[in-house]
Amino acid sequence: MEKLDSFIADMSSIAWGLPLLIILIGGGIYLLxxxxxxxxxxxxxxxxxxxGKYDDENDEGEITHFQALMTALSSTVGMGNIAGVAVAIAIGGPGAVxxxxxxxxxxxxxxxFTATLAIxxxxxxSEGKVQGGPMYFIIEGxxxxxxxxxxxxxxxGLVGALPVFNVNQLTQAINDILLxxxxxxxxxxxxxxxxxxxAAITAVVILGGLSRISKTASKMVPAMVLLYFILVLIILGVNIDVVPKYLSLIFTDAFSANFYKGDTFLGGLVGGIILLGIRRGAFSNEAGIGTAPMAHGAAKTNEPIREGLVAMLGPAIDTLVICTLTALAILVTGVWQSSDANGVSLTASAFGESIPYVGKYALLACIAVxxxxxxxxxxxxxSKCMSFIFGAKNKGIYNYFYIISILLGATTSLSMMINLIDTFFALMAIPTMTATIILAPKVIKQAKIYFSKLKDAKNK
Incomplete structure (x- = not known):
């Protein structure tokens, strides 16, 4: 098992080398x-x-703008925000944030760009049903x-979409906090x-298809984001005297890497901390990876730019708000220096430190949802990836492999699971970003037309 763990870690390091950094971050800056x-x-x-101001039931698609964003957020707002941020701080210190x-x-x-292209x-x-996502905008565009x-x-995507990291960390949280x-x-x-x-809970929902998934996500996600927000505000209130210090340290340490414990990149520690922060950020918000456009591509709209604008809110909610809350909770409580815990256990220590008795259990409720x-x-x-490769009639087969993989995630190590998903996320990002950069002029043309019409409508 140690050899396999080491092999997957090496794969992840190779996949997240300089070429991917250039296409993911360099490409994103180019698009900006x-x-x-x-x-x-x-x-x-x-x-x-x-x-929902512009929703139209007659538009093509399966779900509303709100449901599309909640479906996308339900995959990004998760362990990347709670355990992924903790991993970043444990290795990179405040500067990674x-x-x-x-x-x-x-x-x-x-x-x-990617969500606009998905529409x-x-x-x-193969059954003639309209679909969206990188695999479709690559061949259609x-x-x-x-x-x-x-x-x-x-x-x-067949491997990158497996739930092994989330399951691994939820299992760890249940064990450490409850059992x-x-x-x-x-x-x-x-x-x-x-x-x-x-596996049993997941089977009940996913075998019901996208409609059941989106309806469930649109109810669960907003409530838990609000609860998590309140919990972290309590932690910041308890430690208000050191909040300015750590906010400042996030900026200064980003360029000094004084607390960085990982491998160097491009010959230095600062290069290492940049790569770490970007990897964990990409893992958290999945921008450029290509998963979210599959959800946004199912939205009921005939205006591609509208879905692009909705999708753009995802990283703001996911990383700028929720990841920052997690990071501050870990930093102001000091557990990142006083504890040997990593992943979700480090975040749990922060909650237990400032909100005795209740904190860890409330965090567990958020983690579970x-x-x-x-x-x-x-x-x-x-299942969308499965449908594209093997035909729509076979997409349901994926769900059974998916359910079995939940057992794998629950019984293996954190490092193996996070490196496995990192590797395949990198492989998904290459075609997604390559196609997006090539097709960028088409999006820019659509954007100019749409925003011009919007401006004209306001002036009337």
């Missing part, structure tokens, strides 16, 4: 400059679209000769039992 920050000027309009922020701002632009170049599956790239995305203190933990058997329960809602969304992404 090409669009001249235009979508950022219409955040208010994006919120109006999200609230700054580079997660950079990744989020760039990611907002990337999400705008602009929707394709049809660039032509059938790009099929190998669409297949690369879909094959990588071990009560003396009920008995090793592998307990982990397997948790995995079986999660975030993780379980992520399980629902990722199954949809994986």
């Amino acid at each position: 400059i090409r669009i001249r920050f235009l979508p950022f000027r219409y955040l208010g309009h994006a919120i109006s679209v999200l609230r 700054f580079w997660m922020w950079v990744s989020a701002v760039i990611g907002m632009s990337t999400k705008f 602009l170049y929707r394709g049809k599956d 660039l032509g059938k000769k790009w099929m190998p790239m669409a297949m690369l995305f879909s094959i990588a 071990k203190p009560a003396g009920l933990y008995s090793g592998f058997k307990t982990d397997l039992l948790i995995g079986l329960v999660l 975030f993780s379980i809602s992520s399980l629902f969304s990722y199954s949809y992404y994986g």
Whole structure:
């Protein structure tokens, strides 16, 4: 098992090398400059679209703008925000958070482009149903000769969409917060039992299809985000005297890397902390990876730019708000220096430190909802990849592999699971970003037309 763990870690390091950093971050900056920050000027309009002001039941698609964003957020708002941030701080210190922020701002632009393309170049599956996502906008926008790239995305998506990291960390949280203190933990058997329960819950929802997934996510996610927000505000209130110090340290440490304990990159520690922050940011908000466009591509709209604007809100909510809350909770309580815990256990220590008795259990409730809602969304992404490769009639087969993989995630190590998903996320990002950069002029043209019409309507 150690050799396999080491092999997967090496794969992850190779996948997240300089070429991917250039295409993911360099490509995102290129898109931001090409669009001249235009979508950022219409955040208010994006919120109006999200609230349903422009919904039309007669438009093509399966779900509303709001349901599309909640489905996408239910996969991104999860362990990346709670355990992923803790991993970043444990290895990189406060400075890693700054580079997660950079990744989020760039990611907002990337999400705008990829979600717009998901609507602009929707394709049809083997049953003739309209579908959206990178695999479809690659072949519809660039032509059938790009099929190998669409297949690369879909094959990588079969593994990248597996829920192993979320399940691994939810299992760890249940054990550390609930079972071990009560003396009920008995090793592998307990982990397997948790995995079986999660597999059963997931099966009930995902076998009901996208409609059930989106309706469940749209109810679960907002309530838990609000609860999590309140809990962290309590922690910040208890430690208000040190909040300014750590906010300042996030900025200064980003360029000094004084607390960084990982591998160097481009010959230095600062390069290492930049890569760490970007990896964890990408893992959290998935901008440029290509998962969210599969959800946004199912939205009921005939205006691609509208869905791009809604999708752009995702990284802002996910990374700029929720990841920052987690980071501050870990930093101001001091557990990142006083505890040897990592992942979700480090976050739990922060909550237990400032909110005795109740904190850890309230966090566990948030973790459970975030993780379980992520399980629902990722199954949809994986089945869409399965449908593209093997035909729509076979997409349901993926759900059974998916449910079995929950047991794997519950019973294996954190490092193996996070490196496995990192590797396949990297492989998904290559075709997604390549196609997005090539098709960027088409999005810019659509944006100019849409925003011009919007301006004319306001002036009337």
